[in-house]
Amino acid sequence: MTFAFDARLAGRGFAVALSVAPGETVAVLGPNGAGKSTLLGLTAGLLRADQGRAVLDDTVLFDTDGGAFTPPHQRGVSLLAQEPLLFPHLTVEENVAFGPRSAGASRQSARSTARHWLAEVEALELADRRPAQLSGGQAQRIAVARALASDPRLLLLDEPMAALDVSVAPALRRMLRRVLVGRSVVIVTHDILDAFTLADRVVVLDAGRIVEQGPTREVLERPRNAFTAGLAALNLLVGVRSERGIRLADGSEIFGASTLQAGSPAAAAVRPSAVRVSPDEPVSGNRIRGEVLDLEPRGDLVRVRSALISADVAPALAADLDLVPGAAVWFGFDAAELAIYAA
Amino acid sequence: MSPATGYAGVPRWVAAIAVVGALFVLLPLAAMVMRVNWGGFVGLVTSESSVSALLLSLRTSLAATVLCIVLGVPMALVLARSTFRGQKVLRSLVLLPLVLPPVVGGIALLYTFGRRGLIGQSLDALGISIAFSTTAVILAQTFVALPFLVLSLEGALRTVGTRYEAVGATLGAGPTTVLRRITLPLVLPALVSGSVLSFARALGEFGATLTFAGSLQGTTRTLPLEIYLQRETSPDTAVALSLVLVVVAVVVVGIAHQAGSTKYLRGAL
Amino acid sequence: MRRLAVVAVAVGLALTGCAAEPAEAPTAGALEGSITVFAAASLTTTFTELVTQFEAANPGTTVELNFAGSSDLVTQITEGAPADVFASADTKNMTKVTDAALNEGDPVDFATNVLEIAVPPGNPAGIEDFADLAGTDVTLVICAPAVPCGAATAAVEAASGVDLTPVSEESSVTDVLGKVTSGEADAGLVYVTDVIAAGDAVEGIEFDESGEAVNTYPIVALGDSAAPDVARAFVDFVASAAGQKVLADAGFGTP
Numbered sequence: 001m002t003f004a005f006d007a008r009l010a011g012r013g014f015a016v017a018l019s020v021a022p023g024e025t026v027a028v029l030g031p032n033g034a035g036k037s038t039l040l041g042l043t044a045g046l047l048r049a050d051q052g053r054a055v056l057d058d059t060v061l062f063d064t065d066g067g068a069f070t071p072p073h074q075r076g077v078s079l080l081a082q083e084p085l086l087f088p089h090l091t092v093e094e095n096v097a098f099g100p101r102s103a104g105a106s107r108q109s110a111r112s113t114a115r116h117w118l119a120e121v122e123a124l125e126l127a128d129r130r131p132a133q134l135s136g137g138q139a140q141r142i143a144v145a146r147a148l149a150s151d152p153r154l155l156l157l158d159e160p161m162a163a164l165d166v167s168v169a170p171a172l173r174r175m176l177r178r179v180l181v182g183r184s185v186v187i188v189t190h191d192i193l194d195a196f197t198l199a200d201r202v203v204v205l206d207a208g209r210i211v212e213q214g215p216t217r218e219v220l221e222r223p224r225n226a227f228t229a230g231l232a233a234l235n236l237l238v239g240v241r242s243e244r245g246i247r248l249a250d251g252s253e254i255f256g257a258s259t260l261q262a263g264s265p266a267a268a269a270v271r272p273s274a275v276r277v278s279p280d281e282p283v284s285g286n287r288i289r290g291e292v293l294d295l296e297p298r299g300d301l302v303r304v305r306s307a308l309i310s311a312d313v314a315p316a317l318a319a320d321l322d323l324v325p326g327a328a329v330w331f332g333f334d335a336a337e338l339a340i341y342a343a
Numbered sequence: 344m345s346p347a348t349g350y351a352g353v354p355r356w357v358a359a360i361a362v363v364g365a366l367f368v369l370l371p372l373a374a375m376v377m378r379v380n381w382g383g384f385v386g387l388v389t390s391e392s393s394v395s396a397l398l399l400s401l402r403t404s405l406a407a408t409v410l411c412i413v414l415g416v417p418m419a420l421v422l423a424r425s426t427f428r429g430q431k432v433l434r435s436l437v438l439l440p441l442v443l444p445p446v447v448g449g450i451a452l453l454y455t456f457g458r459r460g461l462i463g464q465s466l467d468a469l470g471i472s473i474a475f476s477t478t479a480v481i482l483a484q485t486f487v488a489l490p491f492l493v494l495s496l497e498g499a500l501r502t503v504g505t506r507y508e509a510v511g512a513t514l515g516a517g518p519t520t521v522l523r524r525i526t527l528p529l530v531l532p533a534l535v536s537g538s539v540l541s542f543a544r545a546l547g548e549f550g551a552t553l554t555f556a557g558s559l560q561g562t563t564r565t566l567p568l569e570i571y572l573q574r575e576t577s578p579d580t581a582v583a584l585s586l587v588l589v590v591v592a593v594v595v596v597g598i599a600h601q602a603g604s605t606k607y608l609r610g611a612l
Numbered sequence: 613m614r615r616l617a618v619v620a621v622a623v624g625l626a627l628t629g630c631a632a633e634p635a636e637a638p639t640a641g642a643l644e645g646s647i648t649v650f651a652a653a654s655l656t657t658t659f660t661e662l663v664t665q666f667e668a669a670n671p672g673t674t675v676e677l678n679f680a681g682s683s684d685l686v687t688q689i690t691e692g693a694p695a696d697v698f699a700s701a702d703t704k705n706m707t708k709v710t711d712a713a714l715n716e717g718d719p720v721d722f723a724t725n726v727l728e729i730a731v732p733p734g735n736p737a738g739i740e741d742f743a744d745l746a747g748t749d750v751t752l753v754i755c756a757p758a759v760p761c762g763a764a765t766a767a768v769e770a771a772s773g774v775d776l777t778p779v780s781e782e783s784s785v786t787d788v789l790g791k792v793t794s795g796e797a798d799a800g801l802v803y804v805t806d807v808i809a810a811g812d813a814v815e816g817i818e819f820d821e822s823g824e825a826v827n828t829y830p831i832v833a834l835g836d837s838a839a840p841d842v843a844r845a846f847v848d849f850v851a852s853a854a855g856q857k858v859l860a861d862a863g864f865g866t867p
Contacts, residue, residue, distance in 0.1 A: 046513075072509070146514065575683045
């Protein structure tokens with residue numbers, strides 16, 4: 001099921017063109033307000049574009065040129081929202097059977113389809129319950145089963161793990177990984193773990209525009225702009241490929257290996273956990289001097305941020321070094337930790 | 344006021360005024376009940392004219408309620424879910440029968456459906472005469488009861504929102520299927536309580552019926568009209584029949600209250 | 613509301629009456645005081661005129677009028693409304709008052725009324741006499757038997773042997789007249805006085821059988837009056853030649 005999308009929505013500053021190949025899962029990343037929900041809304045038919053066109057296989061979803069607009073119920077596009085939105089007046093099984101019944105299936109066949117998908121999401125024992133009796137995780141599972149039971153040509157997932165407890169999300173993620181095989185899916189998420197686990201490709205949206213896209217690992221391990229780097233929680237340094245590494249805008253050289261031709265625009269990434277902080281200049285390896293902007297607790301580490309680079313250090317060390325905003329320190333890392341690639 | 348019920352925050356003087364208000368409604372009812380001639384009650388209430396009036400009232404009120412549902416549901420849906428120019432004006436006009444004196448409603452209906460009325464003229468030429476018929480009674484009752492249904496339902500439709508309908512559409516349900524399997528079931532409690540209120544209003548309708556439909560036993564003389572007439576000759580009958588109407592109304596309102604509970608919607612909204 | 617205003621005015625006037633005892637002796641026969649007259653609705657125009665004449669002839673008196681259906685008035689009187697005079701549209705309702713011993717003196721018959729057929733201008737159904745009213749195509753509206761004009765209609769029906777099939781039996785003569793003037797009904801049975809009062813809005817058709825049901829209007833002064841002299845004087849005035857002329861002009865018959 002090939003999906004090609006190209007649309008503009010002036011009111012939200014939205015202008016996006018993307019496509020999804022058959023059986024491909026595309027993750028759409030971006031901050032709040034980036035346009036992720038707009039993208040899903042336009043695709044599902046719940047919003048109308050000012051200008052643009054979208055085609056799913058041989059069906060024109062909308063085309064502002066000709067004035068064509070296929071209503072949501074005829075698109076074969078299923079949308080799973082952050083909240084499960086299970087129909088409160090129907091049982092779990094009736095909820096999952098809703099799609100097939102709407103398509104005209106008999107009660108019997110809809111029921112067996114429902115039970116098949118409930119088994120797939122490992123929730124068959126909940127078949128006769130009512131939505132009000134389910135936990136958040138259970139309800140979201142059922143919602144996935146319901147969306148899949150309608151056999152959509154394109155499945156849209158809008159931050160499916162966002163409303164769940166952290167302890168419940170992994171199980172759902174594993175389940176999605178299993179059931180989405182072979183399906184065309186667009187999954188909108190904040191969480192790069194979702195992208196890594198589920199997506200073949202990643203599209204990064206910011207302020208209604210695509211800022212970067214490509215295969216998941218490529219984009220998330222080798223970001224080419226600061227925003228994506230921020231999402232992937234990587235340090236990004238931009239400059240030009242030099243003999244032994246990369247030359248930054250301020251003229252300093254950072255050392256690292258790369259197959260890139262000298263003189264070509266380059267970007268370099270290093271994980272914050274590979275960066276060390278010291279008050280004195282390190283004797284070996286790469287070093288960058290910086291003023292501490294702030295300290296951010298992250299689990300059992302503290303992220304020390306400066307303008308150019310961040311480092312994850314143990315809290316005890318941060319205390320020992322008396323790190324406070326404004327302190328001038330050295331950030332050091334080995335050349336081997338730096339990945340240099342084309343910008 | 345046990346401490347176990349928690350802090351309610353109702354000042355004593357507010358409760359006192361509430362009691363006065365309640366008495367204001369209940370005392371006249373009590374005064375009426377005290378005037379009932381219990382000895383002759385059964386005989387008065389089961390006389391031919393009384394029974395005829397009660398059955399006519401129930402029949403016409405039921406028919407009017409059905410008509411209210413048929414017309415009111417689409418109106419509530421359009422008012423709650425779509426936007427168009429003049430919507431606010433339309434909503435005010437639809438609620439007009441609530442504030443108009445029923446006699447005024449009757450006069451308006453007469454000028455529309457009467458022999459020389461706006462539509463009545465054409466109907467008369469076709470041989471259809473509405474005034475003085477049971478149809479006229481049903482029309483009058485529908486006219487005054489419709490706003491109750493539209494109001495109840497529109498409020499509920501707004502509260503429930505359209506999220507579930509959107510989900511249903513993405514699952515492949517067309518607009519009519521969405522209406523049938525999602526929208527209406529979700530607002531069923533409001534629909535039921537609105538219908539029951541409409542029924543109660545139709546049952547008590549008097550002014551419009553009198554002006555538009557006339558008063559003839561078995562055809563147009565509903566229970567309120569019968570009570571009005573019995574006042575002339577037998578105040579005992581009038582009081583007895585009034586009590587019957589009060590009891591029916593109390594039962595109806597009690598059912599409306601019960602049906603309006605939204606047990607299964609809790610946790611979903 | 614009317615009752616409250618009446619009571620307030622009555623009390624006010626009584627007080628001023630007490631306070632304003634003139635130094636000179638009142639001329640013999642000059643009446644003073646204020647009364648309230650409860651009169652049947654069909655007496656509205658005539659009694660308003662009568663009161664104007666009475667007050668002109670007896671400056672120092674004030675007469676308040678309260679019009680309603682006769683049985684409504686009886687209910688109000690028996691529940692203690694402050695009325696000094698009661699004029700009923702039939703003897704049945706007057707009897708309720710005398711049975712309760714609320715009257716002061718005997719009732720006096722002061723007028724009679726008979727039925728007349730009222731039709732919309734142009735007489736679209738071509739009614740000519742009472743028997744025509746029973747025609748299948750005629751939309752006829754009458755008073756319900758429970759009210760005076762309805763009782764009269766029933767009496768005429770019985771006496772003439774004609775079976776009427778009305779489309780509506782109204783609770784008041786005004787409603788019957790209203791349905792005729794609006795063109796909803798082809799014909800209605802109302803009083804002669806109603807036809808005259810309606811002027812050009814209806815055409816009247818007299819019929820012989822109307823003599824079978826003559827409605828007699830009695831009037832009586834009520835007990836517990838604050839101004840019994842004025843009350844009695846008003847009753848006498850209504851029965852006098854001057855009063856009778858006003859009533860005759862409106863179409864009432866002699867008692």
